Amino acid sequence: MSTPPAAVPFLPFALPEIGDEEIAEVVAALRSGWVTTGPKTRQFEADFAAFLGDETRGSELHCIAVNSATAGLHLALEALGIGPGDEVITTTHTFTATAEVVRYLGADVVLVDIDPATLNIDAKQVEAAITPRTKAIMPVHFAGLAADMPAILAIARRHGLKVVEDAAHALPTSSGGQLVGTLQSDATVFSFYANKTITTGEGGMLVTRNAALAQRAKTMRLHGMNRDAFDRFTAKVPSWYYEVVAPGFKYNLTDIAAALGIHQLRRAHAFQRKRVELADAFDEALAGLPLLLPPRAPAGDMHAWHLYVVRLADDAGIARDRFIERLFDAGIGCSVHYIPLHLHPYWRDRYGLRPEQFPHSQRAYERMVSLPLYTRMGVDDVQRVATAVRQALGAE
Numbered sequence: 001m002s003t004p005p006a007a008v009p010f011l012p013f014a015l016p017e018i019g020d021e022e023i024a025e026v027v028a029a030l031r032s033g034w035v036t037t038g039p040k041t042r043q044f045e046a047d048f049a050a051f052l053g054d055e056t057r058g059s060e061l062h063c064i065a066v067n068s069a070t071a072g073l074h075l076a077l078e079a080l081g082i083g084p085g086d087e088v089i090t091t092t093h094t095f096t097a098t099a100e101v102v103r104y105l106g107a108d109v110v111l112v113d114i115d116p117a118t119l120n121i122d123a124k125q126v127e128a129a130i131t132p133r134t135k136a137i138m139p140v141h142f143a144g145l146a147a148d149m150p151a152i153l154a155i156a157r158r159h160g161l162k163v164v165e166d167a168a169h170a171l172p173t174s175s176g177g178q179l180v181g182t183l184q185s186d187a188t189v190f191s192f193y194a195n196k197t198i199t200t201g202e203g204g205m206l207v208t209r210n211a212a213l214a215q216r217a218k219t220m221r222l223h224g225m226n227r228d229a230f231d232r233f234t235a236k237v238p239s240w241y242y243e244v245v246a247p248g249f250k251y252n253l254t255d256i257a258a259a260l261g262i263h264q265l266r267r268a269h270a271f272q273r274k275r276v277e278l279a280d281a282f283d284e285a286l287a288g289l290p291l292l293l294p295p296r297a298p299a300g301d302m303h304a305w306h307l308y309v310v311r312l313a314d315d316a317g318i319a320r321d322r323f324i325e326r327l328f329d330a331g332i333g334c335s336v337h338y339i340p341l342h343l344h345p346y347w348r349d350r351y352g353l354r355p356e357q358f359p360h361s362q363r364a365y366e367r368m369v370s371l372p373l374y375t376r377m378g379v380d381d382v383q384r385v386a387t388a389v390r391q392a393l394g395a396e
């Protein structure tokens with residue numbers, strides 16, 4: 001009797017890489033008794049500043065750990081005084097978190113189209129969307145490729161606007177040779193969600209050079225109290241004393257999560273090199289197919305390669321949804337980044353948006369597929385995906 005061939009395992013779209021060091025540090029946090037914000041969170045913040053600062057001539061960066069990038073974006077805008085009557089410009093081609101935080105504060109979101117070459121916010125469209133109510137611009141470094149920061153920062157300077165970078169995909173990414181997080185914006189926010197380039201399960205980091213912004217964000221991170229739990233239990237002033245200065249939020253990171261972050265951060269550059277290797281392997285394996293391959297970073301700049309997004313060419317001969325089904329049938333997980341905000345009922349109806357206002361995002365959305373790319377994959381997995389792609393396109 002012959003045994004049936006072993007099923008080829010499903011290749012998920014994303015998987016975190018958690019090592020023994022991370023696990024040991026989490027266990028140490030659990031054993032220490034400090035399970036919420038404490039010494040490991042402090043260390044993670046200091047390490048993050050060193051990670052960015054090492055490459056920026058040691059300039060003063062404040063790094064504020066939070067329990068999500070969404071929280072960090074909210075805190076940054078709040079600290080900048082964004083509120084009712086204000087407008088914030090961002091890209092339609094993003095996750096809803098980028099825009100929803102503007103609505104938390106009662107301000108309005110102004111969505112603009114992307115540059116089809118990079119899938120990043122189009123700086124020309126940003127300038128055209130400025131009104132007397134505009135207060136801030138929120139670029140997103142889509143897929144880990146830096147947005148056009150020189151142009152966006154110049155527009156912000158000309159019009160007296162704030163800039164908050166959504167760097168959820170961008171660790172590590174550079175622009176003009178400088179790491180995202182160290183540019184001349186008002187704040188930059190990273191995500192450590194499970195599928196990001198480094199993960200703490202859930203988590204984020206708000207980075208700013210502005211000491212007043214940092215102070216406000218730290219206070220609002222924990223209920224508007226003027227000191228956090230670690231200070232309360234270890235400083236010399238009475239341990240029970242605190243003052244509430246504003247109705248703040250509950251956005252602090254736990255030491256259990258920070259324990260993961262400390263070791264993930266140490267691997268961030270090695271992870272990025274692995275992602276580059278996989279992206280290069282994809283580019284080579286998919287060359288010549290009716291696909292638009294992802295844009296590369298300019299020479300000398302770093303692409304975090306959070307996502308590897310291909311777009312079906314007009315002559316691909318298959319619709320995007322069917323293409324994804326075929327890959328799924330071949331055991332390959334895929335995703336779509338993103339269903340643009342202008343297509344979601346909330347954003348569409350609130351602002352009366354139509355796809356014709358965003359032709360580049362709309363066109364990209366209809367053709368785009370994110371293929372799996374993560375550090376636990378090998379080049380053999382890339383070959384497997386590429387074979388499935390060729391078969392789905394009928395090219396094999």
Ligand SMILES: Cc1ncc(COP(=O)(O)O)c(C=O)c1O
Pocket residue numbers: 067068069070071094095097098140166168169190191192193203204
């Ligand atoms: C572009 C973008 N911004 C913001 C977020 C929110 O990140 P978090 O889940 O850490 O709140 C995400 C997460 O997927 C994202 O992709």
